[in-house]
Amino acid sequence: MPADRFEATYLIETPLEPARVAEVMAGEQSCGTFTRVQGETDELRRRARATVESIEELEPVNAPSLPNALLERQDRKGPWRRARVRISFPVANVGVNLPTLAATVSGNLYDLGEVSGMRLETMKLPATYRAQFDMPKVGIAGTRRATGVTTGALVGTIIKPNVGFSAAQTAGLVARLCAAGVDFIKDDEVCADPAHAPLAERIPAVMAMVREHQQRTGKHVMVAFNITDELDAMRRHADLVEREGGSCVMASLNWCGYSAMQTLRRHTGLALHGHRNGYGALSRHPQLGMSFQAYQTLWRLAGVDHMHVHGLQGKFAQPDEEVIESAHDCYTPLTDGFDDRVMPAFSSGQWAGTVPATWAAVKSDDLLFMSGGGILAHPDGPAAGVASIRQAWTAARQGIALAHYARQAPELAAALAFFGK
Known part of the structure; x- marks a missing residue:
């Protein structure tokens, strides 16, 4: 060219x-x-x-x-x-x-x-x-460094209920999720700066729990605070996250816009977690809109570090083939000579049972495997939910059927019995 x-x-x-x-x-x-x-x-x-x-x-x-x-x-x-x-x-x-x-x-x-x-x-x-546009500042390697996860998929979850918790309640949930062993926690896209849990209160409350966990265990859990807003507010909230020792912020790409994301990228060294909510309006009709390859190209030029791709066998409308193709788009450098890959975030209806399909599709651990209900609704609690996903990942990488591996993994067995219905 x-x-x-x-x-x-x-x-x-x-x-x-x-x-x-x-x-x-x-x-x-x-x-x-x-x-x-x-x-x-x-x-x-x-x-x-x-x-x-x-x-x-x-x-x-x-x-x-x-x-x-x-x-x-x-x-x-x-x-x-x-x-x-x-x-x-x-x-x-x-x-x-x-x-x-x-x-x-x-x-x-x-x-x-x-x-x-x-x-x-x-x-x-x-x-x-x-080369004249922005690059990811954190990307795959930086996300692994921040979380201390050198191998294996990063297991993440989403704050549930989506909205309604106070700052203190959110912090309490984050403390339980940190103790449960997650690598990554994110806000839901509809919870940014609500009156019942404003970011000015929520960020310090949550980060106090993250720092306490890190001091006790040495493990930093990456929290993607949803700072979607007008630009000055996003910069202000990103600064607060940084002061509190955080490592990531999240924004709803389609509603913030290219200019705001570029400016935010240049303002902060935090990981930018790009949430694509609304992308279905651009993509669901096969004769209208744009494919994910073109979509993620534009957003990667704004310097995001993570991109949502939805999940395999999930709860949304996209076929698995589109999810797989989207993940591979994230892994593909935009041009020769640059490692500008971004980490795909798998989300929507994910649990231990969807791990084998994910591993078979991408054959890579460089991803965020995010499970809301699959962790928080596990019958034996969030720690068992996290364990079930890690067990499923081990089984998938070794080519062992989940039902067989579950004989020695009670958390996975419970997940299969409960969610597999």
């Missing part, structure tokens, strides 16, 4: 000639509009126009995937042609500007009247361009 261009690949659906639509896309997202305008010289177009690099036509369909008022007014009929279109864009059009990069590769493309389907599938950047 030339150092002065980046690429995006799209899946389109249209009743028109795909090559014509591809040219509309290239023009719309660079120097053109629906007609050539004064000043749009050939020299300017050579310098600033996006270029259609390839078109791969796919099987057509008999009905449009999405409504389109313009095509309906024109009484366009099928077949509705589908194609994979690869377009390159001049780096100089965007510069080191993440919001504008996102607007360039997506933006008004979703509203084009020529299409009844538009999905951003992949992004590819030249190394010199990637």
Whole structure:
């Protein structure tokens, strides 16, 4: 790939000639509009126009995937042609500007009247361009160093109930979870700075328990405090976490935005735990939105350290294949020459019974395996819930069936009996 261009690949659906639509896309997202305008010289177009690099036509369909008022007014009929279109864009059009990069590769493309389907599938950047954006400051290796977990998956959990606890109650739960042996604890995405447990109270109360546990055992438990808010508040809360000896903050990426996350990244050396809640609105329809590869590319340019990928055999709508692919996206450097991998966070309906599928899919311990109910609802308590997950992980890595391994692991046996129903 030339150092002065980046690429995006799209899946389109249209009743028109795909090559014509591809040219509309290239023009719309660079120097053109629906007609050539004064000043749009050939020299300017050579310098600033996006270029259609390839078109791969796919099987057509008999009905449009999405409504389109313009095509309906024109009484366009099928077949509705589908194609994979690869377009390159001049780096100089965007510069080191993440919001504008996102607007360039997506933006008004979703509203084009020529299409009844538009999905951003992949992004590819030249190394010199990637180097100008933010990198993870903690990443996989730093998360392991902070928690002292040199091998094996990091076992984490989520504060439950999601909201409602006071700061003192939250701290009490954190103390029990630390004693239970977790490596990582995070707030729920809907609990940031509520009146009943404001961060100004919750952070010191929780970190007192974390420090006490660390002094007693030598183990630092990483807590991802949800500081989602306007930017000044996020910086203020990150500073408080740092003063209290914390190591991580969490933010809801889609609602904070690229600029806020970039500024937060540059402000703090804490691990940034990127929560993708709302991503389903961008991804669930196969002919609309964007794939996780493109999505996580943009957020990794903002410098996040962890990315949620959901969980295998979990409670959400994503198929396991998408979860697996998302995890491998996190493990893949964006360009050659940089270790900018981020740690995938597996969450949603996870328990000991979903460990074998997770290990089989990724064959890596470099992940956060987060279990809420699978730990907190274990019939013998949270410590047994944590033990059951670690036992399941050992069994999976050794290729032993959980039911067989459970004969020597009572916590795993109890989990299989209770959750396996």
